Amino acid sequence: MTIELYHTAHSTCSQKVRMCLAEKGMPHPDKDWTANEIDLGNFDHLTPEYLKINPNGVVPAFVHDGVVLIESSAIVEYLDEVFVEPKLTPEDPVERAKMRAWMRYIEEVPTVAVRVPSFANLFAPMRYTDYSDEKFSKHAGRLPLRKRFYQRMTKRGFGADDISYAKEQIRQTCERIDQAILSEGGPWIMGQQFTLADVLVAPLIDRMSDMGYERLWKEDLIAMTAWFDALKKRPSFQATFYPGSRISERYSEHFKTSRELEKIRGY
Numbered sequence: 001m002t003i004e005l006y007h008t009a010h011s012t013c014s015q016k017v018r019m020c021l022a023e024k025g026m027p028h029p030d031k032d033w034t035a036n037e038i039d040l041g042n043f044d045h046l047t048p049e050y051l052k053i054n055p056n057g058v059v060p061a062f063v064h065d066g067v068v069l070i071e072s073s074a075i076v077e078y079l080d081e082v083f084v085e086p087k088l089t090p091e092d093p094v095e096r097a098k099m100r101a102w103m104r105y106i107e108e109v110p111t112v113a114v115r116v117p118s119f120a121n122l123f124a125p126m127r128y129t130d131y132s133d134e135k136f137s138k139h140a141g142r143l144p145l146r147k148r149f150y151q152r153m154t155k156r157g158f159g160a161d162d163i164s165y166a167k168e169q170i171r172q173t174c175e176r177i178d179q180a181i182l183s184e185g186g187p188w189i190m191g192q193q194f195t196l197a198d199v200l201v202a203p204l205i206d207r208m209s210d211m212g213y214e215r216l217w218k219e220d221l222i223a224m225t226a227w228f229d230a231l232k233k234r235p236s237f238q239a240t241f242y243p244g245s246r247i248s249e250r251y252s253e254h255f256k257t258s259r260e261l262e263k264i265r266g267y
């Protein structure tokens with residue numbers, strides 16, 4: 001059996017798959033699976049070779065015995081079906097449907113929201129400040145899935161309005177996790193069982209925490225804060241967030257916390 005992962009250390013979607021692999025007893029890149037690191041800053045994900053593997057031009061891409069799978073949510077569901085222990089999906093069909101509702105919500109709301117401060121605070125200023133408008137527009141045109149996202153962002157990054165909406169969406173996510181823990185009795189989103197819902201949202205909350213947005217939940221969402229603390233103690237979490245896998249470390253020379261950015265840019 002061979003497993004290969006095309007991934008990027010700090011990419012939240014790659015982290016979702018790495019955490020699932022670790023839960024399934026495969027925590028070590030280059031020991032349990034072959035790690036193909038894609039340098040997003042070098043646009044490795046837009047090369048003709050990589051686009052043959054993932055035509056969407058994004059990471060991750062997962063290869064199991066030569067079969068390529070894309071889309072982090074589909075990959076983790078596949079992993080849970082093929083590597084059966086420990087089970088990360090409830091047995092009961094109703095509970096399973098509820099977990100899948102969480103998965104759709106995580107893709108539609110926090111996954112999209114987290115991109116906004118990530119690009120506004122770091123990726124856009126770091127990668128595109130020196131681009132001419134023409135070069136930036138040409139670059140946006142090369143992106144199979146994100147042309148509109150980049151055009152809306154511009155090479156200067158997002159503005160206050162987009163940041164404010166993204167923060168609202170993350171706050172909503174945190175409130176929903178808090179309510180789920182309280183109503184299901186915790187310690188995880190679906191109650192006693194640790195599931196794919198926890199796996200898929202963990203890297204998004206970690207990215208927000210890394211950027212200094214913990215104040216969105218820490219002051220009043222006690223159950224959600226306890227959930228995140230418990231998550232951080234799982235061996236799979238520690239395997240996923242190995243040194244260099246957070247943007248504050250990986251890009252320390254460009255990185256600014258949300259508080260610093262508030263002072264500089266007013267949001």
Ligand SMILES: N[C@@H](CCC(=O)N[C@@H](CS)C(=O)NCC(=O)O)C(=O)O
Nearest residue numbers: 011012013040058059060071072073
């Ligand atoms: N829906 C896809 C989204 C993948 C995605 O957006 N990956 C990001 C990194 S987290 C990426 O490759 N971005 C390319 C870029 O920044 O241009 C999935 O879940 O696999």
